[in-house]
Amino acid sequence: MQENKAVTNPPAIADSRAEAKQEYNITVYTENQIGLLNRIAIIFTRRKINIDSLNTSPSEIESIHRFNIVITEAEEVVRKLCRQIEKQVEVLKVYYHTNEDVIWQELALYKVSTDIIAEKVSVERLLRENGARAVVIRKDYTVFETTGHREETDQLIKILQPFGLIEFVRSARVAIIKNSDGFNRKLREFEQLEPGEDVFENEYLNKGEKVFTM
């Protein structure tokens, strides 16, 4: 979590076999409970697995929080981790997806000296080419903002570095699942004493032939 490995070492997605490591986006719906972040984090640290990115914030449903966790692991490992997370009392539901299955963004802020940037750079071109915008313009400094994938936000660092980039910060990844109906209906099922079948999705359910051969 402390280091962004992917910045210097982008993950290899070339090999799509099940055992190959790749980035996985883990989405966790939870109650808003003190200590739950730790309970979830130690599931990774116990197995010496680095969290590449972690975002947690209130979801679209009041009182329900959503975690987005990114790790680089084999699917087998990710599946086991997700089951361990879902086992926690205050966790409602866990999903995991490859990068292909989600739309994701990271937000980045860049602080530069207004003098230098105004003098030496065509700011208009810079903003347009990098999909960035100026958030604050002061006499002494200017803050640009951009959103995008890691490579895109990295690209703007490279561009601004020669002009005395003063400070840079990047958010964790947030990801929307392409194939998802949201969580509202599912939550209603959770609130019932006798849940519907959907609450416990069995990964084998739709793969009957694959797991059962005589």
Add this chain to the structure above:
Amino acid sequence: MEVAQQEIITEPKKKETVEVSGSVALLEALIAEGTDTIFGYPGGAIMPIYDALYDYNDKLKHILVRHEQGGIHAGQGYARSSGRVGVVFATSGPGATNLITGLADAQIDSTPLVVITGQVFAHLLGTDAFQETDVINITTPVTKWNYQVTDATEIPEVLAKAFHIAKTGRPGPVLIDITKNAQIQKFAYEGYVPCNHIRSYRPKPIVRHTYIEQAAALINAAKKPFILWGQGIILGSAELEFKAFIEKSGIPAAWTILGAGVIPTDHELNVGMLGMHGNYGPNVLTNECDVLIAIGMRFDDRVTGRLDKYAKQAKVIHLDIDPAEIDKNVKSTVPVWGDCKETLPLLTQLVDQKKHTEWLNLFRDYEQKEIDAVIHTELNPTSGEMTMGEVINQLNILTHGEAIIVTDVGQHQMVACRYAKLNHTRSNVTSGGLGTMGFALPAAIGAKFGAPERAVVAIIGDGGFQMTIQELGTIMQSGVDVKIIILNNRFLGMVRQWQELFNQRRYSFVDIQSPDFVAVAAAYGIAGKCISDRADLPEALKQMLDNKGSFLLEVMVTKENNVFPMVPQGCSVSEIRLK
């Protein structure tokens, strides 16, 4: 939650309320949950609860232990023998940190506990106050759930959740840390409402009938099916359902050490113990069966040996209440998620009535080989020093398998689990997953309180006994009747065995000296005897069992005996060694 409760207080509702302290609300919750015994140790930060307890002496029995580790192991013993939730009290700081081993043990062995720790005043949290420790964070990895209460109004609801979580689904330990101000604070108490639903917590997966059907089809087509069962059956109170299933399907069945006793030792389909020091047949034939049916067990590495050579030829049916256990270690062909009390009867309905005589006889052939190579000499030696096995064998003759056997960890544990005759469920209390030396003495005390009508025999090594020897004080003060057998080989025997077999007999710090155990017991007012002569064994065991009150019997056994069979670490179960 706080807001909701306060509304109730300020609005003059029709509900009757009484003004009570957080401590009283806690004790009322325990009584409402059916708690009769608390194992605990007082201290500064839990004093208001102990003050309230003073007036509850007639409703709640408190057993004063000698160390918090002893308290929590006693709670575990109570839970394991009774099937109820064990309740433990400890103070903040060192009181709480002394619980960690027991929490870890209960977590890995799925033992239902509600542990209450005192905590410093809420306004002192994070100030390094006297006896302040971050108990919630320290215990997070070793609890099923934990929660810090800082306001008394939370107590009834939090306790209700705690009991619900501890005992349902896959059981486990729950820790509730209560700050001192919340213990003292008075609030309008409306009575206790048990919890039966938490929206984010699903204790039981939904039973999928397709998998039951698929499992039954596999079982009906199998030529050499083999059942492995674990503690899940005991935790799910599904002993009768299990018996009906194996008796209809006629499938040989073997147990993990925590599963021992589900069916009697001498049941014709009980083919013995699994794992590193388990029986010969069950280990070897795991790699020859065609369908492996695992019920309420988690394929621990001590059971499977080398995973990539484990039952690769077999189709695997795995019944478990915890979805995280399915495919964790062994890939299942058919996963049967659910409570085995529900799934087993469904399966029994669909399986054919059968007898697998030839296949069962194969297990008996291996058993004969094991008897000839190992068991006969272990149980019936005629010369030399006594063996651990013959002590257990003599004990079986006297107890007829009716006693609860509590074991510590090491060679004596393996010998006791292998040879103890058990007629009933909840008769075997041992530290399986964590392997906690020092577990047996306090666990035996708890087991007796949990099942007062049954005889409790603790079998302990000379090393482990010295780890929690102080609990003799608990026996002295509570007057509990626990029979203690120390199998003294003057070594930390299991480590010595490994050093002999794998480290060229380099006996590194396994030579342990012991005090005069009988004299120590006598100092606590506990009767005792030490024997080293085979001829004295039956009489000494009889004297121990007939003694009114606790008794410590120290048996000097052969120093360098090894437990066999053995699956060496890193080997396949079919590479099990008989010597």
